[in-house]
Amino acid sequence: MADPKEAVYPADPHTTAKHHILEEYLKRWLPILAKQSQRVGGTNGRLLYVDGFAGAGEYIGNIPGSPLVAIQTALQQCQNFRVPVQIKLIELRHDRAVHLQKIVAERRSGLGNNQKLIIDDPIEGDCEAEIHKLITEHEQTRRKLGPALFFLDQFGYSSFSMDLIGRILKNDVCEVFSYLNWNLLHPFMTDQTKWVGITKAFGGEEWRKVLGLNGKQKEDLFRDVYVHALRTRAGAKFSYPFAMRDNNNRVIYWLFFCSNNIRGLEEMKKAMWQVDRSGSFEFSDKHATQHGKLFSYNEQALAAALESSLDGREMTVAEIQEYVLLNTPACNFKSALQNLERRGVLTPIKAPPSRRSCSFTDDTLRVRIAKKKACIAQQPTLFG
Numbered sequence: 001m002a003d004p005k006e007a008v009y010p011a012d013p014h015t016t017a018k019h020h021i022l023e024e025y026l027k028r029w030l031p032i033l034a035k036q037s038q039r040v041g042g043t044n045g046r047l048l049y050v051d052g053f054a055g056a057g058e059y060i061g062n063i064p065g066s067p068l069v070a071i072q073t074a075l076q077q078c079q080n081f082r083v084p085v086q087i088k089l090i091e092l093r094h095d096r097a098v099h100l101q102k103i104v105a106e107r108r109s110g111l112g113n114n115q116k117l118i119i120d121d122p123i124e125g126d127c128e129a130e131i132h133k134l135i136t137e138h139e140q141t142r143r144k145l146g147p148a149l150f151f152l153d154q155f156g157y158s159s160f161s162m163d164l165i166g167r168i169l170k171n172d173v174c175e176v177f178s179y180l181n182w183n184l185l186h187p188f189m190t191d192q193t194k195w196v197g198i199t200k201a202f203g204g205e206e207w208r209k210v211l212g213l214n215g216k217q218k219e220d221l222f223r224d225v226y227v228h229a230l231r232t233r234a235g236a237k238f239s240y241p242f243a244m245r246d247n248n249n250r251v252i253y254w255l256f257f258c259s260n261n262i263r264g265l266e267e268m269k270k271a272m273w274q275v276d277r278s279g280s281f282e283f284s285d286k287h288a289t290q291h292g293k294l295f296s297y298n299e300q301a302l303a304a305a306l307e308s309s310l311d312g313r314e315m316t317v318a319e320i321q322e323y324v325l326l327n328t329p330a331c332n333f334k335s336a337l338q339n340l341e342r343r344g345v346l347t348p349i350k351a352p353p354s355r356r357s358c359s360f361t362d363d364t365l366r367v368r369i370a371k372k373k374a375c376i377a378q379q380p381t382l383f384g
């Protein structure tokens, strides 16, 4: 893909929002994984963060790029960790890689003898090739790759393959946070020279289903087919799309989060909810209500959605949490369960006598959601 920009260029507001999400996720992910590493042991003695499309490290006006966002966030967190955080940065373009190496050298010199943060020399190379090399080295030396987060922040849509995501996710406690630019893709979709790249990104040809479609229908199907491929081809137990939309509610780009751990998805959704909403854009997810707005969603809306979509079902609290995380915009769900119990819509099954009413601290607690009476009007669903 043509890239006429200078080595260091201005950051647009969408980029800053993306960095904010990355920072919020790392703030959550690093301490959780550091604690787990202490308990589980045998995790290769470090937490790994890989930025596969690192850029120059900063934007014009000394605005930090994703490598500096990760370095700063890790630095604020890692002093109390037993295991260090290791940061690996990859950048293809020579001028950006050189700038990045200079910036990293400056940061490293400020670290003194900090043993908790290891910043490797940035690699000038292709993300896909370098990550395959890294995984192969770990396989050959029988060292675990995880816990690791791979941030794949390409410019367009075809700079890494579905195979790469699959190979990363085969490793325990490894997650992928990736970017796909719909604005750069959909206007050129009829250009057959682009098709090989799209097929590489999907690992198959099923994306062609969208070729005859337009507008929102095209956006939605493309996203759904890609999410499906992340699950079926790359083996992501949980894959979740977040859209950055413009003023006209059109998708600019998607961020896709893939994890094999529901806790990872919970923390990523919390990070999304933290993002500054004051700009002329917003993040949303496909389950959001009006105009795809994530932030207008509240306890009442979730309670109504659960009442309507889980009616007549018996589930554990953990199963409801997974349902909420995968099928609604929400990340917190207990107050919605309390709302349902207070209204007599939800009943605990064989709860211990010691359980306080409206308490959902036990994930294994089974509950029943009342069957809707035929005469009651249907609640509006989230998915219409």
Ligand SMILES: C[S@@+](CC[C@H](N)C(=O)[O-])C[C@H]1O[C@@H](n2cnc3c(N)ncnc32)[C@H](O)[C@@H]1O
Pocket (backbone or CB within 6 Å): 003, 015, 052, 053, 054, 055, 056, 057, 058, 064, 065, 066, 067, 090, 091, 092, 093, 096, 125, 126, 127, 128, 153, 154, 155, 159
């Ligand atoms: C969207 S920018 C990354 C911005 C950076 N992650 C940030 O947020 O500050 C994408 C970067 O990937 C680089 N790039 C393009 N193709 C690449 C490849 N195959 N492997 C590694 N880097 C690549 C580009 O030169 C560009 O600097």
